[in-house]
Amino acid sequence: MAEAINHDPRLAIEIAGIRFHNPVIGASGTFGYGLEFAELIDLNRLGGFATKGLSARPLSGNPPPRIVETHGGMLNAIGLQNIGARAFIKEKLPQLRGYDTQIIANVFGYSDDDYIEAISILNDGEGIVAYELNISCPNVKEGGIVIGNSPESAARLTEKARRASTRPLIVKLSPNVTDVTLVARAIADAGADCLSLINTIVGMSVDVNTRRPRLSYGTGGLSGPAIRPIAVRMVYEVARAVDVPLIGIGGIACASDALEFIIAGATAIQIGTANYYDPTVTMKVIDGLSAHCQSNGIEKLNSITKSILTE
Amino acid sequence: MAEAINHDPRLAIEIAGIRFHNPVIGASGTFGYGLEFAELIDLNRLGGFATKGLSARPLSGNPPPRIVETHGGMLNAIGLQNIGARAFIKEKLPQLRGYDTQIIANVFGYSDDDYIEAISILNDGEGIVAYELNISCPNVKEGGIVIGNSPESAARLTEKARRASTRPLIVKLSPNVTDVTLVARAIADAGADCLSLINTIVGMSVDVNTRRPRLSYGTGGLSGPAIRPIAVRMVYEVARAVDVPLIGIGGIACASDALEFIIAGATAIQIGTANYYDPTVTMKVIDGLSAHCQSNGIEKLNSITKSILTE
Amino acid sequence: MMIETLATVESNRELAPGYRLLTVDFKQDVQVSPGQFAMLKAHASIEPLLRRALAVYGVQGSRRISFLYQVLGRGTEALAQVEKEASVEALLPLGNNWPVERAANQRAIVVAGGIGSASVLMLCKELAASSVDAQLFFGAASKNAATGCGLADLSALGLPLTLTTDDGSLGERGFVTAPLERHLREGAGAGATIYACGPWVMMKRVAEIAAQFEVRCLVSLEAPMGCGFGVCVGCVVAIKTDGPLGYDSYKRVCTEGSIFPAETIRWEVNAMTH
Amino acid sequence: MMIETLATVESNRELAPGYRLLTVDFKQDVQVSPGQFAMLKAHASIEPLLRRALAVYGVQGSRRISFLYQVLGRGTEALAQVEKEASVEALLPLGNNWPVERAANQRAIVVAGGIGSASVLMLCKELAASSVDAQLFFGAASKNAATGCGLADLSALGLPLTLTTDDGSLGERGFVTAPLERHLREGAGAGATIYACGPWVMMKRVAEIAAQFEVRCLVSLEAPMGCGFGVCVGCVVAIKTDGPLGYDSYKRVCTEGSIFPAETIRWEVNAMTH
């Protein structure tokens, strides 16, 4: 078992009955299967993490180049390369159970059935505390439709997943929509326990010498500090539209960034791209949140969720 | 009249019968009424510029703070402060006619009637070559609806404006939509001569000490290099969906940025935020485009519009 | 005539922790009046994007200009890294200037708070060289801040100087508005013009005091600036007009200002900025 | 064991225009094998965000490590600005290493193209100190590039060295693959291992030549890297598997590589990266 750690009690939160040491969660696709960070940070101090998107069967992903850096961010078109839900249970979960952190299985499929199949497999995985449905990956449009971009298809899948799942259900919202509150409301009404947002924003970068896109897939998902203002705005909007707890994601690289999301309406936050260029960023954000509580006399960090002042 | 200038003939373009010295256009709201740049650059070398959004009557705009810098960009909620269409004709146009550059009047209203009224007034303004309808400003939602976010309302307004206008009509697209090609097609079908894109993306930044948004308006429009990948992607998508010429906008700060848009499908480009931090950027981009033609043996820059290679 | 150029750094030294003096060579003649400012940025620095507004602190000869600045956030931190011989992107001169009437019986009262001192040194020099009866009130957070904000340069002018620090580490303890108020209460405001530059709350209080004693008062305002030359309309301040907020309600700090008659400012509307 | 730390810069000097040698002190013992790399970034620099992959060029003592790099784009430009005493964010050691078998009759052929030299200097040192019969082929664009890519350090090892430059300004004119091919044609490949690092096209050609002469060949690949430690899956290279591209088709250059047996690479699939 994990060694004893002095968690700051002011940071503890609960979402759908799951207790997190703190609201700092590693974002899916940027935290591998968690174990990659075992040498870099103390996983027992982390609120939790979301696995790389898991599908019923392993996926190979897109050909390279898969990533390109842009101003303040990066584009990726990984294409959901993953070892598959079964291999995750067999090869990763046993080791992960040795850590005192909350493991969220991020789930992906090309069709409703794919999702349900993946969830059914993962239901047998001991140590997973919740599912996060990735219905918003911009890099794998089969038939040109992203499920998460329409309230109807998103609600339909959420309902099915709700029935299939033995665990709390987080649904991850797409930012590539006209009105994020419409999709959010449909998903919340369909039974999601929590919404996480945002996934990446579809973008493109062109090599002006070869006149080709810099990613083999053509377009990719934009992440990093560049998108933070868009993400904060969406969390703010969704917090006014639904009653379920929110997990804020998008360009968080320090405690102050995390606080923007919390004040705008998030109960927890996920850190993605920043893990790449600052592998210990999650620990720094946890420390920074403690410091903020300290200097502002905050007894429970979650008391400032949605405390934003607007007239 | 303007002094003689050696324009690079390779850069000349034509949109809806209007000839531009080159494809470099100052973006609305970042180029004032043009005259502010007279001391800084040679306006006669510029392809053209779009005025600050003009409404039938003067507008006061939003209270401060109106701008805040973010990573790779800035948020603004100016609220369309402008001197009004009549004052523009009387106070600005006479001086502007002394310059050999193309003047596009950017037009704004709260209702269809407002737009039509502004256009009727501007029709009398000698020296304006085209209108650019700003149907996508995120900072002035009367009744919560942005006309440019729905294909129906966008097409309706475009048709009305088409009838009211004596000049070519450019319609400026909102990026805050699920599928930009739907709106683009509706607007093109309704008779627009050209589409410009993108306007700013709705965002928010929160002061974690005061727990207030950093802009008095709450949300604002994100511009600058941070949004470039999103803008390039939308130009790429729209170029495949419509046949009218496109003007690419979003985070352009150098010739290579401009070329990304051109290769993705733009005939011309507009430069916005970069004018603030590099007031002579338009001249640098013009020179850079010439250099690119030179070193790549390009005889007509517009021959590489939409030359992007994708399999 | 505005000059947009790459200027060469001659020195960029720390005056006190958190405060620096930057001197640059414009390699061409520059005409600047007291109270005007420049937009500055380290050359080719990618982040932050926007230049920062800094008042012209001093002019040596016709081409060398210095700026006194406080290192606060990303922009001034980037500026603090700039080394001798490096280039800064600069646009100047910008904004209006402190009007100095040289009538024999005119009096000047200069009130500087913190780094607001940077905007008034040239004014004080002009006053010191003139026949105007000038009085200087300077408030800073601490002795360190006072040093960093150029106390030595201000003192050297020989004008009567009243110094306050918030923590009492130098001069009178408290805010600079206290001795100012005493001074006016003693009748020193008759025929005077108050020139004030400092934090928003200080200027607001100075404006109230000036109104109370019916003394003419000019303030140099700060606002977040996108461009500095009038095109973004991001730097506005709400101005008193007849009736409600209307078309004329907002003036650009960079163009119509940064110096405004204190009584024209709608202090309450702009409060959120500060 | 990976080390994530702030290392202190001891020197960062230009070897030739466009090429620099960075030496940093890790203030703790670091174990690095030839061919491994680090992810590096100037501390607290805001743009670009991502660290850059640099091979470990040399190790002095147990704590001091040097990197040889070419200044190409934003990341290496930012690194070039870093001064003595400043900090760099560093994660290392990363990736696998060049395997050296010390069997008496084994032969080693090292092929370095351009800055690929950075990845093989430690390998060459190890070979020079061993009983292995080693031969070095080094190609660069020009005399300047050869100097910048550490020609002096490579020469100093005393291994037989064949040098080419694209423009003929030093050594043989042409690509380094020409003398390599001659060498193998003369039968020198028997029982040898080729260790190659350089531009993609060079390594592809080396792989073809190695296949033709049936010589074992290892290549150290480059790929755009998001993280360097295996979590972003952005740095993959397509690997030959039975059948079409499938789950096993992609391997991470940062984790399963950067060194791969040349014959396992699907050179055509990855072509777009280069």
Ligand SMILES: Cc1cc2nc3c(=O)[nH]c(=O)nc-3n(C[C@H](O)[C@H](O)[C@H](O)COP(=O)(O)OP(=O)(O)OC[C@H]3O[C@@H](n4cnc5c(N)ncnc54)[C@H](O)[C@@H]3O)c2cc1C
């Ligand atoms: C006309 C004018 C003249 C000026 N002259 C000088 C001068 O001579 N010397 C000098 O040191 N400063 C001067 N300033 C202020 C200076 O421009 C700001 O300190 C600077 O923009 C802050 O940039 P930053 O990147 O360091 O901070 P940011 O990262 O932009 O912000 C850092 C912190 O400072 C706050 N802040 C940012 N801008 C302002 C502002 N305008 N007013 C109040 N708080 C702000 C932010 O809220 C934040 O907390 C002047 C401003 C104006 C408008």
Ligand SMILES: Cc1cc2nc3c(=O)[nH]c(=O)nc-3n(C[C@H](O)[C@H](O)[C@H](O)COP(=O)(O)OP(=O)(O)OC[C@H]3O[C@@H](n4cnc5c(N)ncnc54)[C@H](O)[C@@H]3O)c2cc1C
């Ligand atoms: C395992 C590994 C070890 C490396 N070791 C060294 C080393 O020891 N010394 C050294 O100088 N370089 C080394 N590199 C390459 C180095 O990482 C790149 O040169 C660097 O990332 C470029 O960053 P930049 O910011 O300068 O360029 P960017 O701004 O990222 O790009 C500048 C130009 O270089 C091109 N470019 C960027 N990355 C690569 C790449 N990986 N391959 C080819 N072209 C690229 C871009 O297309 C662009 O045209 C290594 C790379 C890897 C993967």
Ligand SMILES: Cc1cc2nc3c(=O)[nH]c(=O)nc-3n(C[C@H](O)[C@H](O)[C@H](O)COP(=O)(O)O)c2cc1C
């Ligand atoms: C390389 C990469 C891979 C990602 N893979 C996934 C994924 O598998 N599932 C998912 O839900 N989100 C995925 N994301 C999205 C992130 O979890 C996150 O929502 C997004 O990057 C925004 O946060 P950030 O700006 O902090 O990175 C990925 C992001 C990146 C950069």
Ligand SMILES: Cc1cc2nc3c(=O)[nH]c(=O)nc-3n(C[C@H](O)[C@H](O)[C@H](O)COP(=O)(O)O)c2cc1C
């Ligand atoms: C301060 C500011 C004011 C703007 N005002 C207008 C406007 O009045 N009308 C309009 O159509 N677009 C307006 N825009 C949008 C720009 O024209 C442009 O579409 C957008 O900023 C993206 O380009 P950029 O990244 O180059 O700035 C404004 C942008 C900024 C930053």
Ligand code: FES
């Ligand atoms: S700073 Fe842009 S108008 Fe004043």
Ligand code: FES
């Ligand atoms: S660089 Fe991220 S997995 Fe290799």
